[in-house]
Amino acid sequence: MKFIINREVLLTPLQQIVSVIEKRQTLPILANVLMVVHEGQLVLTGTDLEIQIIAKIAIEPATPGTITVPARKLLDICRLLPKGAEIKCELQGDKVKISSHRSRFSLSALPADNYPEFAESALENHFFINAGQFKKALDKTLFCMANQDVRYYLNGLLLNISNSKLKLVASDGHRLAIYEDQLPQATGFEARIILPRKGVLELNRLLDDPETDLKVEFSSNNIRIFIKDLVFSAKLVDAKYPDFSKVFQQEFFNPLYIDKQLFREALTRVAILSNEKFRGITLDVSSERLSISTHNPEQDEAEEELAIDYQGEPLTISFNAQYLLEAVANLDSEVAALIIASNASSCFVNEQNERTYQFIVMPMRL
Missing domain, CATH: 3.10.150.10 (DNA Polymerase III, subunit A, domain 2)
Known part of the structure; x- marks a missing residue:
């Protein structure tokens, strides 16, 4: 096996493959990347037996062959070579010789015959x-x-x-x-x-x-x-x-509409003083006003008030601040709609008008 390849052409697929390879392997060969040169193509394969990535790179000229080499070592060599460098790889016995300009490396290789096959059923x-x-x-x-x-x-x-x-x-x-x-x-x-x-x-x-x-x-x-x-x-x-469909089959309070950005900022500020383990915050909802508050074991307290669009009964409910923040951050609309179940068992965080994205968070007891 022998081929010459540009550093940039090899680097990206190597980075993509190495990420699936576990650092600690039960089988030593799983720490290697499988290299196959055949018909003007270099095929790189990496797997942890649960996930596999195969990358195909066109190369000319090349001498066919197969071998496996330590994936992370090969990646580090490529990464630290100068940009635009030409890399020459050649199999000599049980070693893969890598050279580029004045750099010379010799990597211990394992035979490709021992590389485990990724079992796949027919994909119908x-x-x-x-x-x-x-x-x-x-x-x-x-x-x-x-x-x-x-x-x-x-x-x-x-x-x-x-x-x-x-x-x-x-x-x-x-x-x-x-x-x-x-x-x-x-x-x-x-x-x-x-x-x-x-x-x-x-x-x-x-x-x-x-x-x-x-x-x-x-x-x-x-x-x-x-x-x-x-x-x-x-x-x-x-x-x-x-089956999560039952969460939709219940009574709900009227929707609560709130400016997404203002809500995110207020949640972030209040959450600073929440309990570090549970991140709990309390929402007090009344007509046209939302109060967000929290306290922690050190007796610190925080409270923010926001204007909202809500016509319904006043209610109080507590949530993990991080869960609410991540839901609101993923909304595309500028206004967030919060719809709380009448038995306070769940809260829907939706777009103002769309229903393509729905986030449901369970309340917590504080």
Whole structure:
């Protein structure tokens, strides 16, 4: 195996691949990147056996071959070489020799035959979507995913396809985000799959060009997404997502309309003096006025008053300030609509007129 490649051409795909590779591996070869040179193409593969990224790079001239080399060491070498440098890679025995101008490196390699195969079932469903559209949907939901929850289906994101409708749902049990959008083409099928948390975060990072068109293939076990010269694959969470429809089937107080920016700023200021562990703040709602207050074990107190548009009964309810802040920050409209359940079991944070994005947060006792 032998090839010459420009530093910039190699650096970006290497960075994308290395992020999925765990620093501590049970199998030493999983810390390596698989390099395959074949028919004028360099194919790089990295995996942790749950997620896999394959990058394809055109190179000429090249001598075919396959090998695996330590991924992070190769990335660091490329990163620290001068911009525009030509990198020459050559396999010699069980070493990969890397040279560029006056720099010489020799990396210990492991044979490609030992590299584990990423098991994928037949991917019978597929749809097309714009990268910018998909990234917006991910951005508005992924922050609600649980992290290391024993209810492992919450450590991921629900992707629901219903013909031409796309719905993404994420929840950690205390809050829930729902984002709905239309696909450019009807799919003719209905499916619900759960993407794993790490896979969602990696995928969101890869969608850096909003103009790119994606092809998404999936089965009940796997998902594969084609992003330009990258192929992203992940194993799906084998579970059923809980039914959240009951939260809509209840009585609600009248909507409370408030200027989004003023509300964010007031929440941020009041939250400074909230309990560091629970981040609790209290909303006192009355006609045309909202009072936001908090206190902490050190006897510090904070209170802010805001003008609101509300016609209804006065009410008092408490929330985690961070949950409210993240919900409001993801609204596109200038006015936030807060709709509180009449039994004070939940609060919807919506756009003023649209219902494509809905955030639901459970109250807390202070």
